[in-house]
Amino acid sequence: MSPLAAYGLLAHGLIFGALASLLPLGILRPHAALAATTVALLAGIAPVMHATFGTPSVTLLMLAILHLPAKPMAPLTYPGALGLLAFAGLFYPAALGWGSFDPYALGYQPWALLAALIPVGFALWLRRMNTWLLILAVDLAAYASGIFANLWDVLFDPLLVFVAFCIVLQHHVVRFIAARRR
Incomplete structure (x- = not known):
């Protein structure tokens, strides 16, 4: 195996x-x-x-691990889930060939992608989003281990996008129910 x-x-x-x-x-x-x-x-x-x-993805695994303790630490909230859905809405069609640019190919030679993650990590550090910074660090360590061939596979996957969709859907359903009760 x-x-x-x-x-x-x-x-x-x-x-x-x-x-x-x-x-x-x-x-x-x-x-x-x-x-x-x-x-x-x-x-x-x-x-x-x-x-x-x-x-x-390692990100999904980390989110699952953070949800296992008696007091779960769920860092994927509505704004983050909405941002992930917006990114996936642009990424997946382009990766599936609906254009001349294939962003998935960047993950095989990820120097530009790694350079783009430096300001992301700095922003997470400035905003004191330590859980997300830890997830990013574990993601990068997992990629450096050589198990994954593509950096995108470490960062996110369709199942993580589905989880983000469920979080956004739950947010809107709760708001709709609350509005109907008034």
Whole structure:
């Protein structure tokens, strides 16, 4: 088994555990997340997720890990999710060939992309967004490990974009329900 496949299976097990931690179980929530992670790895749920969704980004894995503790730290909020959706709305069509520029190809020779991440990291540091700075650092360390061939695969993936879409949708549904109650 390749290191990338092993990473994908373990990451999907943790992501499934993070999904299980969304259940309203009170103080049993962290235990349910641990049990769901174990079940996903032993019962074959993680391989099915890996086959369906592909290798998850390290960013998604970090967000899942941050959601596992008894008091989850969820740094992906509505503004960040909306920004990710806007970026994905421009990135994926161009990467799929709807234009002459392929941004995905930049991830194979990522010097320009790494240079663009320097001001991003500096802005995160200035705004004291330490959790996001840690996620970016782990992303870059994962890319430097050589497991991933493309830097974009480390930073985000379609499943992360779907999570961002769900966060934006939830925000709008909650606002709509609140407006209807007035």
